Amino acid sequence: MKSEAKDKAKNLAIMVFSNILFAIAVTGFIRPHGIILGGATGLGLLITHYVNMKLSVVVMFINIVLLAIAFIFMGKKFAISTLANSILYPVIMYVFETFIILGKLTEDPMLACVFSGVLMGIGIGLILKTGGSTGGTDVIAVAINKYTHINLSVLLYLVDGVIMALQLMFSNREQVMLGIFLMALLTLTMNKIMIMGKTQAQLMIFTSKVDEVREKILGQEDAGATLFKIEKGYTGEESKAIMCLIPRRKVYDMCQMIQETDPMAFWTISEVNEVHGRGFSFERRV
DSSP, X not given: OHHHHHHHHHHHHHHHHHHHXXXXXXXXXXXXXXXXXXXXXXXXXXXXXXXXXXXXXXXXXXXXXXXXXXXXXXXXXXXXXXXXXXXXXXXXXXXHHTOGGGSOSOSOHHHHHHHHHHHHHHHHHHHHHTTOOOOTTHHHHHHHHHHHOOOHXXXXXXXXXXHHHHGGGGOOHHHHHHHHHHHHHHXXXXXXXXXXXXXXXXXXXXXXXXXXXXXXXXXXXXOOOEEEEEEOTTTOOEEEXXXXXXXXXXXXXXXXXXXXXXXXXXXXXXXXXXXXXBTTTBOSOO
C-alpha cells in the first residue's frame, strides 16, 4: 500500500511539474514571439488572435469541449485519463499569465523556439513515461481513428497540421519556420525523455576463451551473460559467442577486461533503448 501511495504521489508531482514546463514554454517563449503551434494551445492561439481573451481561459474552454467529446465517443475511462492534465495545464497557465516577468523571457526568437521545444518535449515525455495522457486535440485524432481505422500517427499529425496551417493567416515566414522547428525539437526531446534511464549497452563478444571471459563477466564485472552457438564464416568451425547487457558506464571496464583476457578477441557494441526483466527493471538476485 505504501509503495502504491508513493507511486501515485510521484506521478502527481511529475504531472504538476510537466504542466509547469508547458505553461512556461507557452507564456514565456511561444506566445510573445508569435510562434505557431499545434494542439489545443495552438487552437487557443488562433482564437485569441481574433478574440480579446486570456489564452488560459480559451484553452480551458477548448479542453472542456474535448473532454465532452472524449466522454461521448471514447467512453468514461478515456475521458478520466485525460481529465487531470486537461484542467491543470490551463490553470497553471492562468497563474503564470499574471507574472509580468514571464511575458517575454528572451528577445531572440530562435532562443525562444529552442527553449520552448525542449521544455514541452520534457513535459510530454515525462507524462507519457508515467502512463499519463496529454489529452487536448489528441482526442479528435483518437475518436476519428476509432471509427475510420486510419493510422493514428497520421491523424495526430493531420490535426496539428490543420491547426498550424490556420495560423498562417496572421504569421510571417519566420514564425512558421520556427513553429516547424519547434515541433521537430519537441518530438526529439520527448523521445529522448521517454527512454531516459533505460538505455543499456549490448556487447556481442567473439573469443576463443569463452569460459574465461564469461566467468569474469559474471564475477568481476557483476553482469549477466548469454551464450549463442555460432559457426565461423571462414573456417566453418562451431563456436560460441557471448552477449551481455551492461550500463554504459561499465563499457570501458568491460572492453579492458576482454582485451586483457584475449587480445585476439573482437566485439561489437550497440545501444539498446529499453531493457525489462530481472536484473534491469527489477532485482537480478533474490
